[in-house]
Amino acid sequence: MLNSPDASSTRPYLLRAMHEWCTDSGFTPYAAIFVDETVQVPMEYVKNNEIVLNLGYDATAGLTLGNEFIEFKARFGGVPREIIIPINRVMAIYAKENGQGMSFPMGTSSEAMTAPKKMPPVRPALSAVETLHTKDGPEADPPTPTTPSGRPALKRVK
Incomplete structure (x- = not known):
C-alpha cells in the first residue's frame, strides 16, 4: 500500500x-514492544506498557514480518495466543545471546501512530539486554531511558 x-x-x-x-547466526531474535490499544499481546505479561517477545521460529508459529504488522501464534503459560504488533510499536530487535541488535525511536503514543515527517537516525548495536525467562516463554523488564540524550539503554542482568 504505497499511500x-x-x-x-x-x-x-x-x-x-x-x-x-x-x-542465520544461530541466535534467538527478541523484540521489545511498546504496548498500547493497537497491540494484541497477553496483557498479563506486560510491564510498564512494554513486553519483550521471542521472535524465533522455535517459539512462534506462522510468523509474518510484514510491512505494517508482525503477526504470529505463540504459547504463553501453555495457552496458545495470537499476537499482532504494529511495526511502529517495535522499540528494538536484538539477539538474546549477545545483545547485539537495533533500537528504534519511539514518540508519544499519538506520534507513534503515524510515521514521522523525517525519519530519525537508527541507533545500531545494542550492547546488552535485561531479560528474565519463564518456563513457558520469555518475559523481560523493558529498556529504560538512562542516557543523557534520553535514548533507551539496555542493561544485562545475569
Whole structure:
C-alpha cells in the first residue's frame, strides 16, 4: 500500500534484516514492544506498557514480518495466543545471546501512530539486554531511558 503513512518507513525492512541475521547466526531474535490499544499481546505479561517477545521460529508459529504488522501464534503459560504488533510499536530487535541488535525511536503514543515527517537516525548495536525467562516463554523488564540524550539503554542482568 504505497499511500499508507508508513509506506516510506525503513523499520519493517530493518526488522526483517535483523531477524534474518539472528536466525542465520544461530541466535534467538527478541523484540521489545511498546504496548498500547493497537497491540494484541497477553496483557498479563506486560510491564510498564512494554513486553519483550521471542521472535524465533522455535517459539512462534506462522510468523509474518510484514510491512505494517508482525503477526504470529505463540504459547504463553501453555495457552496458545495470537499476537499482532504494529511495526511502529517495535522499540528494538536484538539477539538474546549477545545483545547485539537495533533500537528504534519511539514518540508519544499519538506520534507513534503515524510515521514521522523525517525519519530519525537508527541507533545500531545494542550492547546488552535485561531479560528474565519463564518456563513457558520469555518475559523481560523493558529498556529504560538512562542516557543523557534520553535514548533507551539496555542493561544485562545475569
